Amino acid sequence: MGKIAGGANDGFGIVASGGSLVQGDHVKKRRLILFAVAASGFLYAPVGTAAPGWLDDYKKAQQEAKSSNKLLLLDFTGSDWCGFCIQLDKEIFSQPDFKEYANKNLVLLEVDFPRPGGSRWQAQATAVKKQNQALAQQYQVQGFPTLVILDGDGQKLWQFDGYFPGGTEALLAQLEKLRKS
Template sequence: MNKIILYFVFFWSLQTLSAQELKWQTDINKAIELSTQSKKPLMLFFTGSDWCGWCIKLQKEVFQKPEFVEWSKKVILVELDFPKKMQLEASLKQQNDQLQQIFQVQGFPTIWFVSPQKNGTQINLQQLGNTGYVAGGPEKWLEVVNQFMPK
């Protein structure tokens, strides 16, 4: 019995450590700057973090798994949250609302993959593809999103 508890604690600790390794940006301008410097695409995660069941499920089944944590090094992660129980800072709420309109996000979760393209002083976000929740864990989700990733 003690071995079972020890294994459970070990694997739970791994899951917790994996989730902590993710660095989510919330400021789109900072994320664009990081993307431009690193030449990595942006992964825009439109979520209702405190009320959207599918968003929470996606976090648990995919984003908190070691396979996703390793894969996520290929992108700049951006969380665009639309919570109901807490209030965002006004500028962050305005930014998220504008991006929701630009990408015509109708439901949550929606994940857009984009690549910033500089056009003089203006930056355009070239759309690479989008998805949402995909059943089957990180393997199935990554199978879908890898189709959008630049080679």
């Protein structure tokens, strides 16, 4: 014999004695499942692959550098696997002094080569992957990290391969020297 689960107007229906759903609440259950599936897409949706404050579109970065009369810093990185890249980000790029200087004087482009199959790699657009390969060839990048500084017209002013020694202060001094030249 069945029993009534819930009140008359609460959307629940008759439940068979074995506990299986017979009528009524299947519509709400279906809506709940659809909502859960849709919401889970937001939880796992890829976010932009570039770090906050960094661009990943070379053409956009070049245009911004030219229009704002700033230098363009290209950071060739393996953001999720390269130890020295992670260290460079933590010890220099994430520091308040660097962020303040960059905000006033630089356009930042992250040229990322994340671990294949990893979440950053999966989230990275195919066009960005192709662009990054072309940039690595153009600037003959042999390892990570590699920093390249361009002027607003796209002319290379400086390139450094490896972890930059001396911390934020040393890098800012180098950038300021380039900016004034």
